[in-house]
Amino acid sequence: MINCSAQAILSKIRCKNSLSREELIWFANGLADGMVTDAQAGAFAMSVAINGLGSQLARTNWTLAMRDSGKTLSWDVGLPVLDKHSTGGIGDCVSIILAPLLASFGVCVPMISGRGLGHTGGTLDKLESIPGVKVMHSDKRLVEIIKNCGCVIAGASADIAPADKRLYAIRDVTSTVDSLDLITASILSKKLASGLNGLVLDIKCGSGAFMTDLIQATKLAEALVKTANEAGCPTTGLITDMNQPLAPAMGNALEIVEAMRVLSGAKESRLRYIAVSLGAEILTAQKICKNKKLATIELESKIDSGVAMDKFSKMISLMGGPSNFGQNFTRYLPEATAVLEVCSPHAGYLAQWDGQSLGNIVVNLGGGRLVETGQIDHAVGFSDIVRIGTKLAKGSPILKIHAARIDHAESARIQVLKALKISDAIPKETDLVLKRIS
Numbered sequence: 001m002i003n004c005s006a007q008a009i010l011s012k013i014r015c016k017n018s019l020s021r022e023e024l025i026w027f028a029n030g031l032a033d034g035m036v037t038d039a040q041a042g043a044f045a046m047s048v049a050i051n052g053l054g055s056q057l058a059r060t061n062w063t064l065a066m067r068d069s070g071k072t073l074s075w076d077v078g079l080p081v082l083d084k085h086s087t088g089g090i091g092d093c094v095s096i097i098l099a100p101l102l103a104s105f106g107v108c109v110p111m112i113s114g115r116g117l118g119h120t121g122g123t124l125d126k127l128e129s130i131p132g133v134k135v136m137h138s139d140k141r142l143v144e145i146i147k148n149c150g151c152v153i154a155g156a157s158a159d160i161a162p163a164d165k166r167l168y169a170i171r172d173v174t175s176t177v178d179s180l181d182l183i184t185a186s187i188l189s190k191k192l193a194s195g196l197n198g199l200v201l202d203i204k205c206g207s208g209a210f211m212t213d214l215i216q217a218t219k220l221a222e223a224l225v226k227t228a229n230e231a232g233c234p235t236t237g238l239i240t241d242m243n244q245p246l247a248p249a250m251g252n253a254l255e256i257v258e259a260m261r262v263l264s265g266a267k268e269s270r271l272r273y274i275a276v277s278l279g280a281e282i283l284t285a286q287k288i289c290k291n292k293k294l295a296t297i298e299l300e301s302k303i304d305s306g307v308a309m310d311k312f313s314k315m316i317s318l319m320g321g322p323s324n325f326g327q328n329f330t331r332y333l334p335e336a337t338a339v340l341e342v343c344s345p346h347a348g349y350l351a352q353w354d355g356q357s358l359g360n361i362v363v364n365l366g367g368g369r370l371v372e373t374g375q376i377d378h379a380v381g382f383s384d385i386v387r388i389g390t391k392l393a394k395g396s397p398i399l400k401i402h403a404a405r406i407d408h409a410e411s412a413r414i415q416v417l418k419a420l421k422i423s424d425a426i427p428k429e430t431d432l433v434l435k436r437i438s
Contacts, residue, residue: 006030006040013047018054021061028065031163041170049179059181059223060230066189067231069163073110073139073195075146080107080286082198084278085191087220088120090208090359091245091385095123095153096259097275100311103150104302105288110146111153112160112194116368116376119208119359121255124155125368129253129378131332133321149314161189178210184223192231199228199235200282202274205434206243208355214239214434221437236285239435240274244353244388247271251367251381253333254402260329263309270387270432276300277433334379336402340409342416344392351423353388361415365403377404382416389427 004026012019019027027044030036036044053059075081084098099109113135116122124135135155137145145152158165164186171177171186191199201224204210205217221237228235247258247270262272280295289295302308313326322332344350362368366377385399392398399416403409 006036006044010040010043010047013044013051013053016051016054019058021065024058024062024065025068028062028069028163031166032069038170041167042174045167045171045174045176045179045182048181049176052179053181056226056230059184060227062181063185063188063192063227064231066161066163066167066185067192069189070159070161070193072193073142073160075108075110075143075195077108077147080197080288081195082107082109082200082282082286083111083191083194083196084200084202084282085187086202087187087204088210089204089206089242089246090120090355091247091250091255091258091271092121092204092242093123093126093247093255093259094202094271094275094278096126096256096312097262097271097308098279099151099153100263100315101275101279101299101302101308102282103311104307105283105298107150107286107288108146109151110142110194111151112156112190113153114155119356119363119368120210121250121252121359121362121368123153125376125378126252126255127153127319129256129333130316130321130325133316133319135319137319145315145318148318149311151311151315152319153315154319156190160193164189180219180223183220184227187224188228188231192228192233196233198282198286199233200278200285201225201228201235201237201437202278203237203239203437204242205239206241206355207353208245208359209242218435218437221435225437234285236281237437238277238281238433239437241430241432241434242355243430244355245358245382245385246274248385248387249381249383250358250362250385251365251383251402252376252378253335254381254383256333257329257383260326263303263312263326265304265306272303273432276303281436336379336404338401338403338406338409340401340403340406340413342398342401342413344394344396344398344422345417346422347394348392348422348424349426350386350388350390350392350398350420351425351427352421354419357415357419358382361412361419365401365408365412380404389429392422
């Protein structure tokens, strides 16, 4: 290893000079072991946010350095190890469906997921709506679950990409969260540490996503796909619409209900369409299915036959949940004390949802967290959310608010009406899959 110092590295970024692989490794290890101070980490984040890392090679090297700052997982199963990652949205419970669905093809799906922060929900919080379910497991237990049912959805231990954990907290307080280089490395370092043979990315685009327009989303998708492939993990991505909730529900237990409906065979579902589209993408890329048409047929069959539901039920049981959850899910999920229907103030067509506002309303009801240590009410949120383009009469139901108290629901109702737009004109329908990146 060459002789490095944080000061020399910061000077090079400030002067827009490229960093070597060795320098990036040194800095990532310094973040992980504390040799790099908070001030130096903040200066690094700001310098990269302003000047970038200078090249695609540096972006890939930084991602690998972050990955290698901690341990990497090994599954020892002799089967393809696949995963999916979403950049985050509202009503997005695709992972709950896709993990067992892919596992039903005889592949392994160790889905290392996160908690909700800000206006978007987190898969781990949703799973914890189910009584008894544990999302943090030892490496040994993760392997046992994978070998028993082919899939697991769990949180990352502290020694998975520890450099990212440290830098992410600093980015959050230094207004450097939106740096393309830093986002790319943050997302991929954890995924690459999971020992994957293939990855499919769901890059959300719209008012309920972090990337609100297609240009932004495309830049992020291209950076993620190129970096992952250069790092040795075959990856493709779909940019998908997030201008309204993907499922007709938002909130932890309420989204589990929607995922279970899909796994139970519900047909007309935007949620099902995205899960199947992502599944077809990775199964075709991995040559498990010959083409997307055949992959789609097989994926639909795995849902309709109940095979995917059986995988999910087994996974939940192995994670500490009820053994019969798949057959009796409504019996186990928490329900809110107060339910209030929001109705249309006048006739017209639902033309627009402000997705970020909807997400923030759910957070304020107690369904999300504003700080990492915040507590969550798993029962609260929205259900029966009307889709954009729906024709409304005055008094037509728009959604139902589920709250801990009726005054919370009344307050949320006022905010919901501010987060929508009703028009006399029929809004143009947007495709769910906007773009494919490979």
